[in-house]
Amino acid sequence: MKARFLGPFLAICVVAALLGVSLGQAQQGNVSPAKPPKDKTGVYSELDKAPQKARAKSNPLQSDPDAVLAGRILFERHCAECHGDVAEGGHHGPNLRAAEVQNAPVGAIFWILTNGIVWHGMPVWSKLPEPQRWQLVSYIKSLGVKPSPANPALPRP
């Protein structure tokens, strides 16, 4: 192949690959919020993988009256796209008002925010400074339990 055709040929390959990958990725994630796939509930088990040291952490902003308000703004900016406007679950993210999340230690939620669940599509959020991650935890915990209809989350024994 002549060198002058190499660039356009590779550009076409790049765009085709991007389209193909985004198609495949999106179709994997194409689910109705009302009927999440089974593996989505499996994501909650990631909370149990938080190390004991991380689970034992307490929220340093627990008594900060602005933490929930600030956390709400952060949630709308960074999380609502996947988890829904009020954290009840969205196209790509599970319901954060499920009992599994609401009953989890704050340290475990903070650990998930920091580390993400990279192989299941949740990015790491350590790019948000630690106080902002705690503000997010404050907001999420303030929401309370509200299981989604197709995924009734039972309280843990």
Place this chain on the structure above:
Amino acid sequence: MIPRFFLGLFVLSLLSLVVASPAFSQESPYIVAYDHYMEEPGSLEVEYFSTFGTQRGGNDFHAYWVEFEYGVTAWWTTEFYLDAQSTFHDSTLFTGLRWENRFRPLKHEHFINPVIYIEYEHISGADKILKEIEGHDVESDSADLNAVARQEHNNELELKLLLSSTYKGWNFVENTLAAKNLSNHPWEFGYALGASRPLKLKASAKRCNFCRENVIAGVEMYGGLGDRYSFGLKDTSHYLAPVVAWNLPSDWTLRLSTGFGLNDNSHRFLLRWGLSREFSGFGDLVSHLFGGQR
């Protein structure tokens, strides 16, 4: 063929972006260095950057590029670049394209987080965006007239190891670079270092444009390290650049960098600025266009 193809790509991108949702992003201020954070899965970030450079022994220039950065997964980000430049008292020309991929090999956050970077470049000798400095890149390389420089075509493979740490709001990055011109040229090496921090770590409880947490300031340093046969600092150029990013709640990010050459082989001054916007749900949108469900 190239202009028609890119015109088509540009129109397709614009059409897609009209219906995709903007998303707030927390972008780092670096322009040359990379941290370990990937683009959010399914999101497309469209970025425009400019570099104004002074040139001894030639004409000053304004180089610019457009990036389309897509989060394929939470561990894989891919980017497509289109480069161009205008040299004062000379001409304006398209100078090439790049395709970059970044892979995050580790599942969890660590004190040092590695990312593998692989890039293919198809650029002409007139390319002046200075997105990375490698080998024996020096200021005089950019002094040729465009009509001469554009005759040289480079197909180059570039590998980087990106190391990044976040500690108490600070981000530290250390990038090492190895580049191979696919014709008969030796491996060339380079580096980029950076540190940055938001001006405030806690978020405000009200929506605001000018809140300090929206501004991230830092510094980056980058330069060449010679090639396989002459590794080291001899005949290389180096830059130190304060950087700042302003992440606006209206979904735009502005970046500014003033780079200063650290030795006689470097451009004396590089002024860079950039504007970017992230669109979430781009993957869903493309799927929808091709008949998938949203």
